[in-house]
Amino acid sequence: MYCLVYMSSPTHEMDDEEVRALLGRAKRNNDRNGITGILIHDRRRYLQYLEGGEAEVEATFARISADTRHRAIIRLHGLTISRRQFPGWAMACKMSGADGSLKACVEPLVKDCDRDVAEELLKFAEARDRAACDQTARADRRT
Numbered sequence: 001m002y003c004l005v006y007m008s009s010p011t012h013e014m015d016d017e018e019v020r021a022l023l024g025r026a027k028r029n030n031d032r033n034g035i036t037g038i039l040i041h042d043r044r045r046y047l048q049y050l051e052g053g054e055a056e057v058e059a060t061f062a063r064i065s066a067d068t069r070h071r072a073i074i075r076l077h078g079l080t081i082s083r084r085q086f087p088g089w090a091m092a093c094k095m096s097g098a099d100g101s102l103k104a105c106v107e108p109l110v111k112d113c114d115r116d117v118a119e120e121l122l123k124f125a126e127a128r129d130r131a132a133c134d135q136t137a138r139a140d141r142r143t
């Protein structure tokens with residue numbers, strides 16, 4: 001079992017229809033390729049954790065890397081893992097203006113993961129929550 005984690009930023013703000021189409025296609029492909037994982041996003045940044053056979057995960061990441069709907073793609077790591085962390089395909093997202101933190105959305109989804117995996121994903125969500133706070137504070141100062 002192999003896992004790969006990357007971060008990226010959307011090239012434009014996708015509307016709900018675009019997001020639905022992207023995820024529908026991703027889920028269909030992932031089911032076919034035995035890939036599970038999680039996509040976490042807050043409309044400004046994505047973090048995706050993909051797991052499955054090494055060849056399938058790398059082939060999926062190659063397709064994802066060529067997708068012009070996101071940019072600044074940073075591959076964080078690709079490594080062998082002892083067990084599958086996600087039984088299916090999960091997604092956590094916080095739309096701009098929505099109540100609650102991204103961390104609160106991610107927490108229930110990682111409760112059965114190994115500690116290091118859960119920590120990595122929660123750290124990303126916390127960082128995005130801090131960035132959203134900073135942005136609100138900057139907007140408040142301007143008004």
Ligand SMILES: Cc1cc2nc3c(=O)[nH]c(=O)nc-3n(C[C@H](O)[C@H](O)[C@H](O)COP(=O)(O)O)c2cc1C
Binds near residue numbers: 067
């Ligand atoms: C943020 C993001 C995450 C994606 N995640 C997946 C994924 O998990 N699996 C997948 O097959 N495609 C994913 N895609 C879509 C791929 O980039 C690509 O469009 C798709 O795999 C092409 O599949 P098709 O040949 O069936 O059209 C993602 C795209 C973006 C922008």
